[in-house]
Amino acid sequence: AADLLDRLVETTDGFVREAALARYDAAKTRMRGPLLDQVETLVDGFRYYTAHDLLERILLHFPQDADFILQAETCRRLAPQNLVTVTDPVEHLIVRPLILSTEEAFDGDSYARAAEDSMLTRREFSMILEDLYARGYMLIDIRSLVRFEGGVAKAVPVRLPAGRKPLVMTLEAFNYNVFRWMTGNARNLVLTEAGAIAALRGTADGGSSLDPEGDAVGILNRFIDDHPDFSFDGTRGNLSLTGYEGIFGYLTDVDQLDDRNEALAAIGLPPVRPSQADMDEASRQVAALCRRLLDTGWTLSSSTYGFINAGQASEDRVRTDTGKWLAQVGLHTGPTQVLVYPNGSWLKGSDPRCEFLKEEGFRIFVGNGPAAYLTIGADYLYMDAVP
Numbered sequence: 001a002a003d004l005l006d007r008l009v010e011t012t013d014g015f016v017r018e019a020a021l022a023r024y025d026a027a028k029t030r031m032r033g034p035l036l037d038q039v040e041t042l043v044d045g046f047r048y049y050t051a052h053d054l055l056e057r058i059l060l061h062f063p064q065d066a067d068f069i070l071q072a073e074t075c076r077r078l079a080p081q082n083l084v085t086v087t088d089p090v091e092h093l094i095v096r097p098l099i100l101s102t103e104e105a106f107d108g109d110s111y112a113r114a115a116e117d118s119m120l121t122r123r124e125f126s127m128i129l130e131d132l133y134a135r136g137y138m139l140i141d142i143r144s145l146v147r148f149e150g151g152v153a154k155a156v157p158v159r160l161p162a163g164r165k166p167l168v169m170t171l172e173a174f175n176y177n178v179f180r181w182m183t184g185n186a187r188n189l190v191l192t193e194a195g196a197i198a199a200l201r202g203t204a205d206g207g208s209s210l211d212p213e214g215d216a217v218g219i220l221n222r223f224i225d226d227h228p229d230f231s232f233d234g235t236r237g238n239l240s241l242t243g244y245e246g247i248f249g250y251l252t253d254v255d256q257l258d259d260r261n262e263a264l265a266a267i268g269l270p271p272v273r274p275s276q277a278d279m280d281e282a283s284r285q286v287a288a289l290c291r292r293l294l295d296t297g298w299t300l301s302s303s304t305y306g307f308i309n310a311g312q313a314s315e316d317r318v319r320t321d322t323g324k325w326l327a328q329v330g331l332h333t334g335p336t337q338v339l340v341y342p343n344g345s346w347l348k349g350s351d352p353r354c355e356f357l358k359e360e361g362f363r364i365f366v367g368n369g370p371a372a373y374l375t376i377g378a379d380y381l382y383m384d385a386v387p
Contacts, residue, residue: 002027002061028061039071045296046224047234048079079233080161089372090145090158091137092168094340094385097176098122098215100201101184111182118387119183125216129223129230138164139224139231141299142238142338142364145374146381153363153376160232170238170340170366170385171216173303176249177242178263186214188249191289197221200249221296231297238366239293240303240340243329248289250282253328283332290332301338302362305329310353311345318353322360337363340385344368349377 005027008020035058042051052075055068062068096119099105105115120128138160147154158166176188186199190210199214213219217239224231241247245259251274261271274282290300304310305325308317330336339362341347346367347354354365358380369384376382 002031006061032062032065036067036071039068041295042234043071043074045234046078046228046231047297048075049233051075052079082162083159084162086158086160086164086166088165090140090166090168090374090383091372092142092170092366092383092385093128094170094172094366094368094387095120095125095216096172096387097174097180097185098125098219099184100186100199100211100214103184104182105184109182111179115183119185122213122215122219126219126223129220132167133223133227133230136163136165137167138229139169139235139237140166141233141235142168142170142366142383143299145383146364146376148337148363148379151379153379153381155376161229164232168238168383168385169220170240170301171220172240172340173242173307173342174215174217174239174248175242175246177245178260178267178269182267186211186249189215189217189289191285191292195292197289197292217293217298224297234297236293236297236299238299238301238338238340240301240338240366241329241333242303242307242342243305243325244307246282247286247329247332250286252279252283252286252332254279255324255328286332290334294334299336299338300333301336301340301366302329303340303342307342309343309345310341310347313353315353315356319356322357326360335361337361338366339364340366341368344384344387346382349380349382354380 002024005020005024009017009024012020039051039055052072055072055075058068059072099115099119099121102121106112140158145156147156160166176186181187181202186201187208188200190198190200192198196212197217198210198212199218200208201211201214203209213222220237224236244256245263246252246256251257251260264271293300302325305321308321310318339357344367346365363379364381367382367384368387370386373384
């Protein structure tokens with residue numbers, strides 16, 4: 001609107017120009033504060049390139065504004081300028097929820113095998129981050145690898161500071177489902193009053209406590225805060241979500257209750273019966289978490305609503321599942337192009353089920369594989385991630 005009003009001021013006269021100028025000045029007055037807040041959030045999250053691009057547009061309307069000029073100078077100073085086109089393959093790692101309590105995870109029950117086979121302890125995850133950093137890897141946004149023009153997929157060259165290697169990291173199915181309680185994982189995510197994201201973990205006496213580094217989200221946030229050059233433009237990770245038993249551990253829809261209570265019964269716990277007011281409050285907390293994650297460089301994506309085996313699911317099942325995800329999870333995350341196939345069970349780009357997913361907005365698909373692999377079809381990107 002400001003661009004349009006500015007053009008009217010420059011190209012008209014008389015009453016039209018006076019009216020456009022008044023509207024233009026009012027728009028600038030109203031938007032200056034929110035725009036400055038947006039820029040400061042980007043800069044605080046090390047998203048210097050994104051902030052710089054935004055500031056170039058803002059300074060067209062606020063060319064003499066000292067605050068915006070200072071932020072632009074900060075971005076130019078802190079964003080590496082010696083970017084080169086990278087020829088290394090883009091590695092992609094996929095991580096499941098982390099084990100906080102090895103005593104609970106490896107106690108010999110029926111859940112211990114899952115913990116052993118597919119989960120890391122937080123110490124192991126921290127060591128992996130240190131090793132990746134030492135070897136020159138740098139996190140990039142999976143969405144930066146492709147551009148869609150009129151529905152057609154175009155590859156985008158990866159450009160990074162000299163000597164760095166590209167890495168995408170996906171944290172898969174971080175929904176804090178009940179069975180994870182038996183493998184020593186956190187119970188849910190919490191947004192603190194200070195704006196930090198922490199994990200709620202159970203305690204030996206049956207209570208709970210907040211742990212800022214109680215899962216991969218908090219650990220990766222802290223690592224990037226300490227090593228901002230591990231992240232290009234403030235990129236964190238790609239956080240994939242299901243929905244059948246809640247979101248981030250919160251029950252937000254009555255449709256989730258049967259799965260939650262079935263899971264509680266399986267470990268000998270009583271059912272829960274939240275009121276509509278309880279679920280409304282949970283929805284507000286989930287929405288706030290999503291906003292904070294997106295504002296700080298995270299990507300939110302789908303792992304289907306029911307963590308289904310896409311390769312074996314009927315088209316009707318895929319359609320029903322996707323509708324539930326969009327209505328219950330996408331409601332909070334906002335639109336996303338990224339879908340992480342549960343357990344890597346993928347669909348060909350020409351499969352009618354995949355065509356439906358593309359119609360619903362998903363254009364970037366992630367499977368599993370033993371090595372870096374990426375291909376771009378006519379209207380989608382497919383990438384393997386290494387568990």
